[in-house]
Amino acid sequence: xxxxxxxxxxxxxxxxxxxxxxxxxxxxxxxxxxxxxxxxxxxxxxxxxxxxxxxxxxxxxxxxxxxxxxxxxxxxxxxxxxxxxxxxxxxxxxxxxxxxxxxxxxxxxxxxxxxxxxxxxxxxxxxxxxxxxxxxxxxxxxxxxxxxxxxxxxxxxxxxxxxxxxxxxxxxxxxxxxxxxxxxxxxxxxxxxxxxxxxxxxxxxxxxxxxxxxxxxxxxxxxxxxxxxxxxxxxxxxxxxxxxxxxxxxxxxxxxxx
Numbered sequence: 001x002x003x004x005x006x007x008x009x010x011x012x013x014x015x016x017x018x019x020x021x022x023x024x025x026x027x028x029x030x031x032x033x034x035x036x037x038x039x040x041x042x043x044x045x046x047x048x049x050x051x052x053x054x055x056x057x058x059x060x061x062x063x064x065x066x067x068x069x070x071x072x073x074x075x076x077x078x079x080x081x082x083x084x085x086x087x088x089x090x091x092x093x094x095x096x097x098x099x100x101x102x103x104x105x106x107x108x109x110x111x112x113x114x115x116x117x118x119x120x121x122x123x124x125x126x127x128x129x130x131x132x133x134x135x136x137x138x139x140x141x142x143x144x145x146x147x148x149x150x151x152x153x154x155x156x157x158x159x160x161x162x163x164x165x166x167x168x169x170x171x172x173x174x175x176x177x178x179x180x181x182x183x184x185x186x187x188x189x190x191x192x193x194x195x196x197x198x199x200x201x202x203x204x205x206x207x208x209x210x211x212x213x214x215x216x217x218x219x220x221x222x223x224x225x226x227x228x229x230x231x232x233x234x235x236x237x238x239x240x241x242x243x244x245x246x247x248x249x250x251x252x253x254x255x256x257x258x
Contacts, residue, residue, distance in 0.1 A: 010051035013042050017052060021061055021072055031069045032062065058199055059232040060138040073136050081138035083131070085210075085226065088165040094131040094140075103127045103161040108147065115211055116147055116220045123148045125160040130196050138232070139197045145223040150175075164224070168212065171221050175214040178221070182210045186230055193227055204230040 017038075020026050033041065038049045053070060056062040060081060064070045084092050106126045113120040124147040131140045144164070151157050154174045156167060172178050186204045189197070193205065210224045 009044055010048045010055065013038075013044055013048060013052035014055040016042060017056060018059075018061065021056075026072045028072050030072050032072065034069075055231075058197075058203060058229050060133075060136045063137050081133045081136045083138075083140050083226070083228070085208075088163050089131050089140075090163070093134050095134055096129045096131055106145075108145070112145055112223060115209075115223055116145075116150070118147055118149060125151075127161045139228075141193055141196050141227040143225045143227075147222070150219075150221045167222075171212060171214075175217075175219070175221060177215040178212050179215045180210050181213055181220075182208060184208050184235065189227070197227070197229060199229060206230040206233045206235075208235065 017026075017032075026032055032038070032053075035046045035049050035053075038053075039046050042049070053062060053064070057064060057070075060073060062070050063073045082092065083089060083094065090096070104126050106124055107121045108116065108118060108124050110120045112124070113122065124145055127144040127146065129142045131142055132138070142164070144160075144167070146156055146160050146167075148157070151160070151171075151174075154170050156162065156170050162170070168178065185207050187207060189199060189203070189205050193199075197205075205227045206229070208226045212221045212224070213219065214221060
């Protein structure tokens with residue numbers, strides 16, 4: 001392996017291993033060589049190999065099984081695991097481990113209150129779920145903030161941890177048609193996120209924040225965020241342009257053409 005001095009060594013090793021997987025030299029389900037063998041192959045230290053393996057585990061390309069070794073995972077053709085956010089993820093191979101779902105009480109922070117157009121400190125539920133893909137092992141951390149003022153009188157007040165798709169249907173029944181306002185940002189993970197997402201090395205998270213809004217009133221209802229390792233994430237959106245109506249002059253005035 002030719003060493004590039006301006007790039008971290010473990011990243012170069014990870015790139016070589018990634019190419020090996022892409023070329024089919026290591027096939028899905030196959031155990032990769034040991035640390036000693038990889039160290040000799042790439043002429044680097046074992047800690048460097050360990051960092052490279054951790055990086056590919058974060059991407060979902062490798063799966064370390066205690067007492068057995070590290071194996072190539074089964075990957076979709078695009079190399080990424082689609083995470084549906086407009087339907088129930090559990091219908092697409094995503095599961096939530098029993099010990100990785102929780103609903104807790106909290107008080108809105110200033111940032112959350114501003115997004116929801118409420119006062120800081122108001123009562124809310126926080127529902128956190130770790131979604132793990134059954135085939136690839138990819139992980140996404142999903143959080144929902146449900147302010148009591150917006151869900152009182154709905155089934156969400158008694159069962160805030162209901163599936164996301166059902167929660168959206170409940171909000172539509174209570175508040176009428178809904179729409180989403182979404183933003184995307186990046187930041188370093190918190191310790192609990194590092195543990196939940198099994199991040200083997202420091203890496204940025206790609207954070208999406210979706211505010212569900214009642215279309216008729218413009219009132220914000222809940223906040224949802226997803227956290228995904230940025231080097232293993234890609235978001236694809238379908239956007240429909242709003243075309244201005246064609247104008248025609250009728251009786252001296254401009255009117256839309258029907």
